[in-house]
Amino acid sequence: xxxxPRKLTWRIGEVVETSPDxxxxxxxxxxxxxxxxxxxxxxxxxxxxxxxxYQAQRSYSIASAPENGRVELLIERLEDGEVSPYxxxxxxxxxxxxxxxxxxxxxxxxxxxxxxxxxxxxGSGIAxxxxxxxxxxxxxxxxxxxxxxxxxxxxxxxxxxxxERLAAEDETLQIAHTLTRSTPPGWxxxxxxxxEEMLGEVAFSADERPLTFVCGPTPLVETVATALVGLxxxxxxxxxxxxxxxxx
Amino acid sequence: MGVRCCTTVHVYDAVVIGAxxxxxxxxxxxxxxxDPDFGGVPExxxxxxxxxxxxxxxxxxxxxxGFRGRRRQAExxxxxxxxxxxxxxxxxxxxxxxxxxxxxxxxxxxxGEVDEPKTWSWEQFRALPSEEFTRDIHCVTKWSKLGTTWxxxxxxxxLEGVDTAAEYVVAFCDGGYTTNLPLEEATxxxxxxxxxxxxxxxxPEHGGPARLLVPHLYLWKSAKWVRGLRLVTExxxxxxxxxxxxxxxxxxxxxxxxxD
Amino acid sequence: MDEHKLDGNAAAGxxxxxxxxxxxxxRSTCASxxxxxxxxxxxxxxxxxxxxxxxxxxxxxxxxxxRQDDGPQRYWLDLKGIEYLQLQERL
Numbered sequence: 001x002x003x004x005p006r007k008l009t010w011r012i013g014e015v016v017e018t019s020p021d022x023x024x025x026x027x028x029x030x031x032x033x034x035x036x037x038x039x040x041x042x043x044x045x046x047x048x049x050x051x052x053x054y055q056a057q058r059s060y061s062i063a064s065a066p067e068n069g070r071v072e073l074l075i076e077r078l079e080d081g082e083v084s085p086y087x088x089x090x091x092x093x094x095x096x097x098x099x100x101x102x103x104x105x106x107x108x109x110x111x112x113x114x115x116x117x118x119x120x121x122x123g124s125g126i127a128x129x130x131x132x133x134x135x136x137x138x139x140x141x142x143x144x145x146x147x148x149x150x151x152x153x154x155x156x157x158x159x160x161x162x163x164e165r166l167a168a169e170d171e172t173l174q175i176a177h178t179l180t181r182s183t184p185p186g187w188x189x190x191x192x193x194x195x196e197e198m199l200g201e202v203a204f205s206a207d208e209r210p211l212t213f214v215c216g217p218t219p220l221v222e223t224v225a226t227a228l229v230g231l232x233x234x235x236x237x238x239x240x241x242x243x244x245x246x247x248x
Numbered sequence: 249m250g251v252r253c254c255t256t257v258h259v260y261d262a263v264v265i266g267a268x269x270x271x272x273x274x275x276x277x278x279x280x281x282x283d284p285d286f287g288g289v290p291e292x293x294x295x296x297x298x299x300x301x302x303x304x305x306x307x308x309x310x311x312x313x314g315f316r317g318r319r320r321q322a323e324x325x326x327x328x329x330x331x332x333x334x335x336x337x338x339x340x341x342x343x344x345x346x347x348x349x350x351x352x353x354x355x356x357x358x359x360g361e362v363d364e365p366k367t368w369s370w371e372q373f374r375a376l377p378s379e380e381f382t383r384d385i386h387c388v389t390k391w392s393k394l395g396t397t398w399x400x401x402x403x404x405x406x407l408e409g410v411d412t413a414a415e416y417v418v419a420f421c422d423g424g425y426t427t428n429l430p431l432e433e434a435t436x437x438x439x440x441x442x443x444x445x446x447x448x449x450x451x452p453e454h455g456g457p458a459r460l461l462v463p464h465l466y467l468w469k470s471a472k473w474v475r476g477l478r479l480v481t482e483x484x485x486x487x488x489x490x491x492x493x494x495x496x497x498x499x500x501x502x503x504x505x506x507x508d
Numbered sequence: 509m510d511e512h513k514l515d516g517n518a519a520a521g522x523x524x525x526x527x528x529x530x531x532x533x534x535r536s537t538c539a540s541x542x543x544x545x546x547x548x549x550x551x552x553x554x555x556x557x558x559x560x561x562x563x564x565x566x567x568x569x570x571x572x573x574x575r576q577d578d579g580p581q582r583y584w585l586d587l588k589g590i591e592y593l594q595l596q597e598r599l
Contacts, residue, residue: 008524012310045521048312054333056317059521082318090314098310104520106532106548219509236549244514331578341555342512345567389556423567453511468557488558492574492584505576 008103010047011035012096013071021074022156025124026088027063030071030097038066040131041108041213044073044101048083058083061127061215061241062102063159065134071099074158076124107213107241111141115211116204119147120194120224122216126158128241129215133173137166146174148202150194150220152181176202194220196227206232215241327384329499332392339391340453343487347422347452347473354457356441357476358406361414366406367476370457376401379440383463385470386499398461400442403434403477414479418486419460422473427486428495429462429469431479438464441474466497466504512553519552522559522573526583529595537591540568547571547593563589 013030020026043061064072077088091097109117109132117136119129126149136143151157157177167175178190178198190198204210212233214224221242228238318336328334351370359365368376380399386392418428433439442461443450450456455472462469468488489495494503502508516532523531532548543565550570553560561571572586587593 007528008521048315048317049310050315050317051311054317056315059518086312086315091312095313096310098312100521100524103524104517104532104548105530106520106546107515107517218511218513222509236545239549240515241517242514244511244518340512341557342510342553343555343558343560344553344562344569345513345551346510387557488574491558491572491586492576492582504578505582 008100010098010100012098015091015093015095015097016070017093018091021158022160024088024156025074025076025158028073028075028087028091028097030073030099031069032071032099035069035071036102038062038071038102038131039105039108039110040066040135041128042102042104042131043128044071044099045103046073046083046087047098047100048086049098056083059103061131063127063130063134065131065138067135067138074124074127074130107215107239109135109211109213111136111139111143113211115143115145116208117143117145118203118210118212119145120149120199120212120214120216120220121147122150122194122220123152123156124158125214125216125220125241125243127215129213130159132213133163133166136173137170142170142172144172144174144204146176146202146204148176148178148194148198150178150180150216153179154182154184154187194224196230199224199227200231203228203231203233206234209234209237212238213241214238216243218242218244327394328392329386330502332386332390332499335391335393338393338396338454339387339389341387341389343425344423349422349457349473351457355475356406356458358410358479359476360418360478360480361412362479363411366410373401373441373458374443376405378443381440383461385463385467388466388468388493388497388499388504392499397446398440398442399444399447400440400458400461402437403439403441403460404437406441406477407435410479412479414481416480416483418478418480418484419471419474420476420478421471422475425471425473425487426484427460427469427471428484428489429465430483433465434462434477438462464498466494466499468493469497512555514552514554516546516548516550516552516561516564518554519559519561519571519573520548522554522575523571525575526573526585533596535594535596536570537594538563538566538568538570539589539591541566542591 011032011034013032015028016031017029018026043059045057045059047055047057049055060073062071063074075084075087078084121129163175167173178194180193183191214221221240225238225240229235354370355367356373357365357367378399378401382395382397384394385396415431416428417431417434418426420426439462441458443458445454458474460471460474485495492505494505494508496503520532534547535544536547537544543563550564551562558574560569562569568589570589574584576582
């Protein structure tokens, strides 16, 4: 084997930069000594330890491409969260962050796997899918990819400018947005929760046998997965990452 | 290019106990911090390790600057068992899907080492006298809630008139969960089948329509979605008791895991 | 909609403390109903008390893990719900 299997260990990454994205989200950029690299879609476990030893642990998807040596996490601040407010409000450049990873090879995509690639994101579920999009670009790959991205409002679209720029530069990357709570004047995109009709219009046809990755809150994920299977897509080619109640 | 390698591993009764030596040991520095593979450990990591609680090196390694966590410190309170802290919410821990048995299909049974098994439909169960009671509850994952209010049918009442030589009871539930206790820990006013929490019907995520409540033991013994008690002559470790959790589970003696 | 039902991938972290191979892409055959699929495609229930991976078809527990952190670090692992695991190295 090329490399002996290693047990996953906790490491301390250094926060080199934090940068707000939308009102509720922040990007953390980490340098992690001993980082072995990752595949787009994988996540890390983050662990916070208080002075008295109390610990809290959460999982966050890696938003950066594997080609980027730095690990980027996208944090959404949950009002009643225990970990996310610390990561969005308190942590700053120079701090350490204990994490382990990469984790979860099942929900991952490499450009050489081909496609076409159908990505469906709800809110901060965009993080692992952004890693896939960035990886595809860094690898110079032209696998056709479509992203259907559900957000509350235009201002809540995470990575909005970068996605616009990538789509403008690359016609094999197509993005459809849907906004569920409010739309800006002149909005021409979808304006409702994702449903089977929308998927029928946006998704690749089942004949094209796309690889599909869906990430976001559980209700969105289940609606999408069920609808795609109903449209004839093979269940084994639809991979889901439900957030669950402690997502973020 | 590369070799496709396919290994088939047959697994029978694979219960592995005591894979000790992983990760952090008590009172010793974390191994990875001195691992040559770890690479350049920044100066701030060492300086942070010297910031400890009360000057005692807890050997816990990295501390997250400025992180306090949501929970309240347990005041030196003799209602809080050792190693526990108080929480404000009511955490939900799940080992499987939340059952949603329609009440019309729900029943509760007393069975096993009894002359005559008994069952109640939901209507019959709710027609039984209920008690309101307030208790402190303690989860093995270290959170405690003081003064929780419940309403339920005493297990003593359900066992009234039941003749048995059994010394143990197994609670069985929708979804297959089980837990075990000595019969005397479920009787004498120590256990209920609870259907109401804080004045409202017990929500499904907390075990509704009805759960066992045995507050003097860790909360995993208070089986959610309970459907009956089976009286047995020999103890039968339940879902968690068979996988590392203490057979008895007394929070006041911190009986969390096997051998505690 | 069950908030606590996650994809098998969510169990990858704790399982990576025990297995040195990538478990989420291993194929498991359910000892109860015979369904076969990648561990990542099954359902995971992850909490501080323990992790249970259940068959996506019949809910049978495939993998159960308990970890003790205080004092001696111990793991208890039950794989009785899996008929066999098929591991395949990535190309």
